[in-house]
Amino acid sequence: MAKDKYISVKSGVSGFSFANLGLFTGFADGIYNAVYSLVLLEIFRNSAVVGIYVAIYAAFCMIVGLFANELFRRFSKVKVFYFVMMMLAVCYAMMSFSIRTSTFIILDYTTGIAITLVGVLIPLFMSDFSKNIGMAKLNSRYHLWLNIGALFAPTIAVAIANHFNNRAAFFASAIIYLAGWFFFRYFHIVQEDKKISPVDPRKTFKALWKNSLQFFARPGMARAYAVNFGYYSLRAMRYLYVPIVVIENGFSKDVLGWVLTLGIIPYLFLSELMAILVRKYGKKLWLMIGFVSFAVFSALATFVTGFPLLAIFVVWQVSGALMESVHDLLFFDTAKKTEQTKFYGVFRTSVNLPNVVAPILGAACITAFGGTSAVWIVTAVIGALSALILLSKK
Numbered sequence: 253m254a255k256d257k258y259i260s261v262k263s264g265v266s267g268f269s270f271a272n273l274g275l276f277t278g279f280a281d282g283i284y285n286a287v288y289s290l291v292l293l294e295i296f297r298n299s300a301v302v303g304i305y306v307a308i309y310a311a312f313c314m315i316v317g318l319f320a321n322e323l324f325r326r327f328s329k330v331k332v333f334y335f336v337m338m339m340l341a342v343c344y345a346m347m348s349f350s351i352r353t354s355t356f357i358i359l360d361y362t363t364g365i366a367i368t369l370v371g372v373l374i375p376l377f378m379s380d381f382s383k384n385i386g387m388a389k390l391n392s393r394y395h396l397w398l399n400i401g402a403l404f405a406p407t408i409a410v411a412i413a414n415h416f417n418n419r420a421a422f423f424a425s426a427i428i429y430l431a432g433w434f435f436f437r438y439f440h441i442v443q444e445d446k447k448i449s450p451v452d453p454r455k456t457f458k459a460l461w462k463n464s465l466q467f468f469a470r471p472g473m474a475r476a477y478a479v480n481f482g483y484y485s486l487r488a489m490r491y492l493y494v495p496i497v498v499i500e501n502g503f504s505k506d507v508l509g510w511v512l513t514l515g516i517i518p519y520l521f522l523s524e525l526m527a528i529l530v531r532k533y534g535k536k537l538w539l540m541i542g543f544v545s546f547a548v549f550s551a552l553a554t555f556v557t558g559f560p561l562l563a564i565f566v567v568w569q570v571s572g573a574l575m576e577s578v579h580d581l582l583f584f585d586t587a588k589k590t591e592q593t594k595f596y597g598v599f600r601t602s603v604n605l606p607n608v609v610a611p612i613l614g615a616a617c618i619t620a621f622g623g624t625s626a627v628w629i630v631t632a633v634i635g636a637l638s639a640l641i642l643l644s645k646k
Contacts, residue, residue, distance in 0.1 A: 257443065257444040258380075258441060258442070258443050258444070259442040259443065259444055260440065260441070260442045261439060261440065261441045261442070262438070262439050262440040262441070265381065265439050265441070266381050266383065266385065267377075267378045267379075267380075267381040267382040267383065267385050267390045268385070268390065268393055269381070269439060270374055270377040270378045270381060270390075270394075271378055271390050271391075271393040271394035271397060272393075272397055272435075273374055273394075273397075273432060273435065273436065274374075274393075274394040274395065274396070274397030274398040274401065275397040275398075275400060275401045276401065276428055276429065276431060276432030276435060277370065277374070277398065277401070277429075277432065278397060278398030278399060278400065278401030278402040278405070279401030279402065279404075279405055279428050280340075280344075280401075280405075280424075280425040280426075280428040280429050280432070281367075281402070281405075281425070282401060282402030282403075282405025282406060282409070282512075282516075283405045283406075283408055283409040283412075283421050283422075283424050283425045283428070284344070284409075284421070284422060284425045285491050286405060286406040286409035286410065286421065286495065286508075286509070286512055287409050287410075287413055287418045287419075287421045287422075287495075288491075289302060289306075289491070289492050289493070289495050289496055290413075290418050290495055290496070290499070291356075291418045291419055292305060292306070293496060294418065295353055295356070299493070299496050299500075299618055299624045300614075300615040300618040300619055301615075302492070302496070302611075303492065303611035303612065303614045303615035303618070303627075304611065304612065304615050306488075306492055306607060306611045307607065307608045307609070307610075307611040307612045307615075308608075309360065309361065309364055309607070310488075310604050310605070310606075310607025310608045310611070311604070311608045312361060312364055313364045313365075313367075313368045313604040313607070314601045314604035314605050314607075314608065316364065316365050316368045316369070316604075317368050317372060317597050317598075317600040317601045317603070317604055318460055318464070318597055318598065318601060319460070319597070320368070320369060320372045320596070320597035320600065321460075321463060321594055321595075321596075321597040321598075322459065322460065323369075324597075328443035328444065329373055329376065329377065329443060330441050330442070330443040331443070332369060332373065333369075333370070333373050333377075333436065334433065334436070334437075336365070336366040336367075336369045336370055336373075337366075337370065337429055337430075337432055337433040337436065338430075338433055339362065339363070339365070339366040340363055340366045340367065340370070340425075340426070340429040341426045341427075341429040341430040341433065342426070343359045343362050343363045343366070343426075344363065344422045344423070344425045344426035344429065345422070345423055345426035346359055347359045347360065347363075347419065347422045348419050348420050348421070348422040348423035348426065349419070350417075350419065368600075368604065371600065371603060372596060372597060372600050374394070375391075375394075375580070375596070376592065376596060378390045378391075378394065379584065379592055387581065387584045388527055388530055388531065388535075388577070388578070388581060389527050391527075391577045391578070391580070391581065392523055392524055392526055392527035392577045393523075393524075393527075394577075395519065395523050395576050395577045396520070396523035396524055398519075399516050399519035399520050399523055400520065401428075402516050402519075403513060403516045403517075403520065404513065405512075406508070406509045406510075406511075406512030406513045406516075407509045407510075407513050408421075408424060409421040409424070409509070410505045410506060410508060410509035411509075412424060413505060414505060414506070463594065463595070463597075463598060464598050466595075467595045467598040467599065470586065470587070470595075471586070472582065472586040473583070473586060473587075473595070473599070475582065475641065475642075475644065476580075476582035476583045476586055476599070477583075477599060477602045478602075478638070478641045479539065479579060479582055479638060479641060479642055480579055480580055480582070480583070480599070480602040480603070481602040481605060481606055481638075482543060482606075482634055482635070482637065482638025482641065483542075483575050483579040483638070484579075484602065484603050484606040484607070485606035485609065485610040485631070485634045485638075486546055486572065486631050486634060486635060487572065487606075488606045488607045488610045488611065489610050489611070489614060489627055489628075489630060489631050489634075490568075490572070490631075492611060492614070493614060493624060493627045494511070494512070494565055495508055495512075496624055497561075497624050497625055498511060498562070498565070500624055501557060501558070501561065503562070507562070511562050511565050511566060514566045515565065515566050515569040516569070517569075518569045518570040518572075518573040519569065519572070519573040519576060521573075522570075522573040522574065522576075523573070523576070523577060526538065526573075526574070526576070526577045526578065527577065530577075530578055530581075535578040535581050535582075536642060538574045538575065538578055539574075539575055539578060539579065539642055540639055540642055540643070541571075541574055542571045542572065542574040542575035543571075543575070543635045543636070543638045543639040543642065544635065544636070544639050545568070545570070545571040545574075546568055546571040546572070546631065546635040547631070547632045547633075547634075547635030547636045547639070548632075548635075549564050549567065549568035549571065550568070550628040550629075550631040550632035550635060551628070551632045552564055553565075553568075553625065553628040554625055554626065554628045554629055554632070555625075557625075580599075583595075583596070583599050587599075610630060610631075610634070613627075613630045614626075614627035614630050617629055617630055
């Protein structure tokens with residue numbers, strides 16, 4: 253697919269402008285993620301069932317990611333981004349009220365469509381406007397803003413949850429996404445409209461299948477996919493089960509807020525530094541250290557309790573911070589510029605698929621061993637396997 257054409261854009265807009273959107277997405281998602289699993293636990297009353305629900309939800313998001321390329325073939329990325337950012341603001345606002353479980357689930361799946369497309373579009377915009385900056389530097393800036401946004405998010409989420417209820421925190425996320433919508437509008441981007449042709453479902457599915465086969469046929473793409481899968485598997489398990497384990501160990505929501513907030517600090521310190529370290533030592537070293545150390549901390553978390561467990565939840569964030577700005581660079585280093593939009597939807601399923609596989613494995617461990625802390629066996633194995641894949645030559 254040829255590079256998308258932009259008719260006009262505000263002077264001074266660059267890849268860094270889109271990286272700055274991380275402030276809004278990081279802040280909004282940080283608030284949302286701090287209470288999301290707790291809301292699901294209130295609904296389903298069982299941590300294993302929460303894992304199954306999240307897995308089904310993630311499978312849906314993965315399908316959305318596969319269709320992203322077909323969507324961008326018919327509509328400009330700019331118009332899609334405007335629409336999905338507004339969708340997030342509206343749906344999160346509605347989810348903040350005491351609505352029926354069925355309504356909450358419908359809205360949750362609707363936001364799944366939007367958040368998946370936002371996750372696909374921002375890196376593509378960064379790549380389109382990267383010029384001579386390079387994706388490594390833009391990734392570092394993007395993740396720096398993500399983490400600055402996320403730094404105070406858990407504290408705010410917990411404060412709102414304590415004053416009102418867990419769902420009320422979603423309204424803050426809605427306001428932040430609306431602010432992000434206005435920030436994007438400031439760029440004054442106009443993209444060439446695309447000719448909308450009738451959709452033939454058979455041709456669409458055939459194109460998706462062909463695109464997926466072409467993706468994995470490219471040398472290095474399977475390895476890039478597997479490494480990204482490993483990173484997001486660890487991330488998915490951390491976001492889903494850390495809040496539940498903290499509360500089940502008898503700690504308050506205030507303590508949970510501090511654990512989540514302190515866990516952001518390593519990302520803030522390492523975001524910009526990683527761009528320098530990657531240029532000097534390469535990305536493979538940091539990915540390896542990140543996966544191996546996370547596996548070790550996960551093994552410890554399976555039997556440690558009390559405040560030492562909270563310390564592990566904070567310290568293993570260093571492992572995540574080492575990988576955060578480099579986990580997807582294998583894709584951008586391998587894919588040609590003209591093929592990135594075409595293949596990124598397939599590659600992006602490595603973000604959603606872990607949310608299908610990892611929670612199911614976690615639910616199986618909870619059922620087998622009888623405790624939520626058993627899920628860290630899964631992260632220990634995933635971290636070790638990802639390190640082995642990284643060492644492979646293909």
